Amino acid sequence: MIDRDETAPPHLREAKRQARSFERVRQAHQREVAEDYVELIADLIDVTGEARAVDLAERLGVTNATVNNTLNRLTRERHCLVRDFLMQLGDDAETAKIDAEGIEHHTSEKTLAALKRFLGR
Amino acid sequence: MIDRDETAPPHLREAKRQARSFERVRQAHQREVAEDYVELIADLIDVTGEARAVDLAERLGVTNATVNNTLNRLTRERHCLVRDFLMQLGDDAETAKIDAEGIEHHTSEKTLAALKRFLGR
DNA sequence: TACAAAAATTAGCCTCGGCTAATTTTTACG
DNA sequence: CGTAAAAATTAGCCGAGGCTAATTTTTGTA
Numbered sequence: 001m002i003d004r005d006e007t008a009p010p011h012l013r014e015a016k017r018q019a020r021s022f023e024r025v026r027q028a029h030q031r032e033v034a035e036d037y038v039e040l041i042a043d044l045i046d047v048t049g050e051a052r053a054v055d056l057a058e059r060l061g062v063t064n065a066t067v068n069n070t071l072n073r074l075t076r077e078r079h080c081l082v083r084d085f086l087m088q089l090g091d092d093a094e095t096a097k098i099d100a101e102g103i104e105h106h107t108s109e110k111t112l113a114a115l116k117r118f119l120g121r
Numbered sequence: 122m123i124d125r126d127e128t129a130p131p132h133l134r135e136a137k138r139q140a141r142s143f144e145r146v147r148q149a150h151q152r153e154v155a156e157d158y159v160e161l162i163a164d165l166i167d168v169t170g171e172a173r174a175v176d177l178a179e180r181l182g183v184t185n186a187t188v189n190n191t192l193n194r195l196t197r198e199r200h201c202l203v204r205d206f207l208m209q210l211g212d213d214a215e216t217a218k219i220d221a222e223g224i225e226h227h228t229s230e231k232t233l234a235a236l237k238r239f240l241g242r
Numbered sequence: 243t244a245c246a247a248a249a250a251t252t253a254g255c256c257t258c259g260g261c262t263a264a265t266t267t268t269t270a271c272g
Numbered sequence: 273c274g275t276a277a278a279a280a281t282t283a284g285c286c287g288a289g290g291c292t293a294a295t296t297t298t299t300g301t302a
Binding site: 147173174175185186188189193 | 278279280281282283289290
């Protein structure tokens with residue numbers, strides 16, 4: 001079983017190529033949100049020494065509640081990333097869960113990106 | 122009451138500027154979907170003489186059903202645009218509704234864009 | 243220290259844009 | 273002309289990312 005079927009007719013290959021392109025755009029839009037938050041938070045901390053949700057909301061042009069929901073979602077994603085990595089290393093589910101709690105807040109963006117690559121996400 | 126308060130402190134003005142920028146990005150993402158459809162449909166008609174939903178789906182990398190839903194939404198938007206324009210011209214709701222039915226399928230993208238500008242959308 | 247204002251969180255709702263599965267309509271052809 | 277295959281539609285689900293309103297927690301200050 002090969003991934004990129006060189007024997008398929010050209011118009012089908014073209015359609016698949018196009019589909020992958022649109023898919024990448026959709027995924028990029030997803031990532032943008034996280035990146036906007038990271039950037040804004042860094043900027044606020046740089047300037048004011050802290051990053052209040054209320055200030056993020058003002059700068060993003062959304063409500064307080066929306067910022068809260070989004071941050072929850074993003075930190076949930078971060079948590080799962082660390083936990084799944086630990087399980088890949090052989091931790092049992094319970095241990096992975098507990099350790100992830102302790103680790104995740106000390107994990108830089110770079111390390112998180114590395115974990116993502118490692119897990120193939 | 123003025124729109125852009127020149128007397129507001131600089132950091133608030135900056136926050137508003139940033140909020141508008143994020144808002145524009147969100148709106149741009151919305152428009153992209155419609156543009157992708159218009160472009161793909163034109164391309165398919167150009168090449169094959171027709172634009173089947175099933176082909177759009179393949180090229181967009183989504184399912185048949187998704188294409189159907191999205192097209193429904195977009196044509197609903199088009200319908201409302203024409204109808205609201207007629208009402209702006211003084212048509213009563215009933216007349217506007219009926220006439221929009223007849224008109225909307227003969228309206229080019231350019232005209233629709235003009236209507237949008239006229240209605241301030 | 244008490245309390246008012248500010249910030250954060252929670253609850254409940256919406257739309258968009260995805261999906262699968264089932265059904266109906268259209269098309270092509272023997 | 274009938275029918276099987278293809279295409280389209282419908283029903284019902286999900287998650288992301290918005291909202292408002294209400295509540296709880298935190299913070300600054302008299």
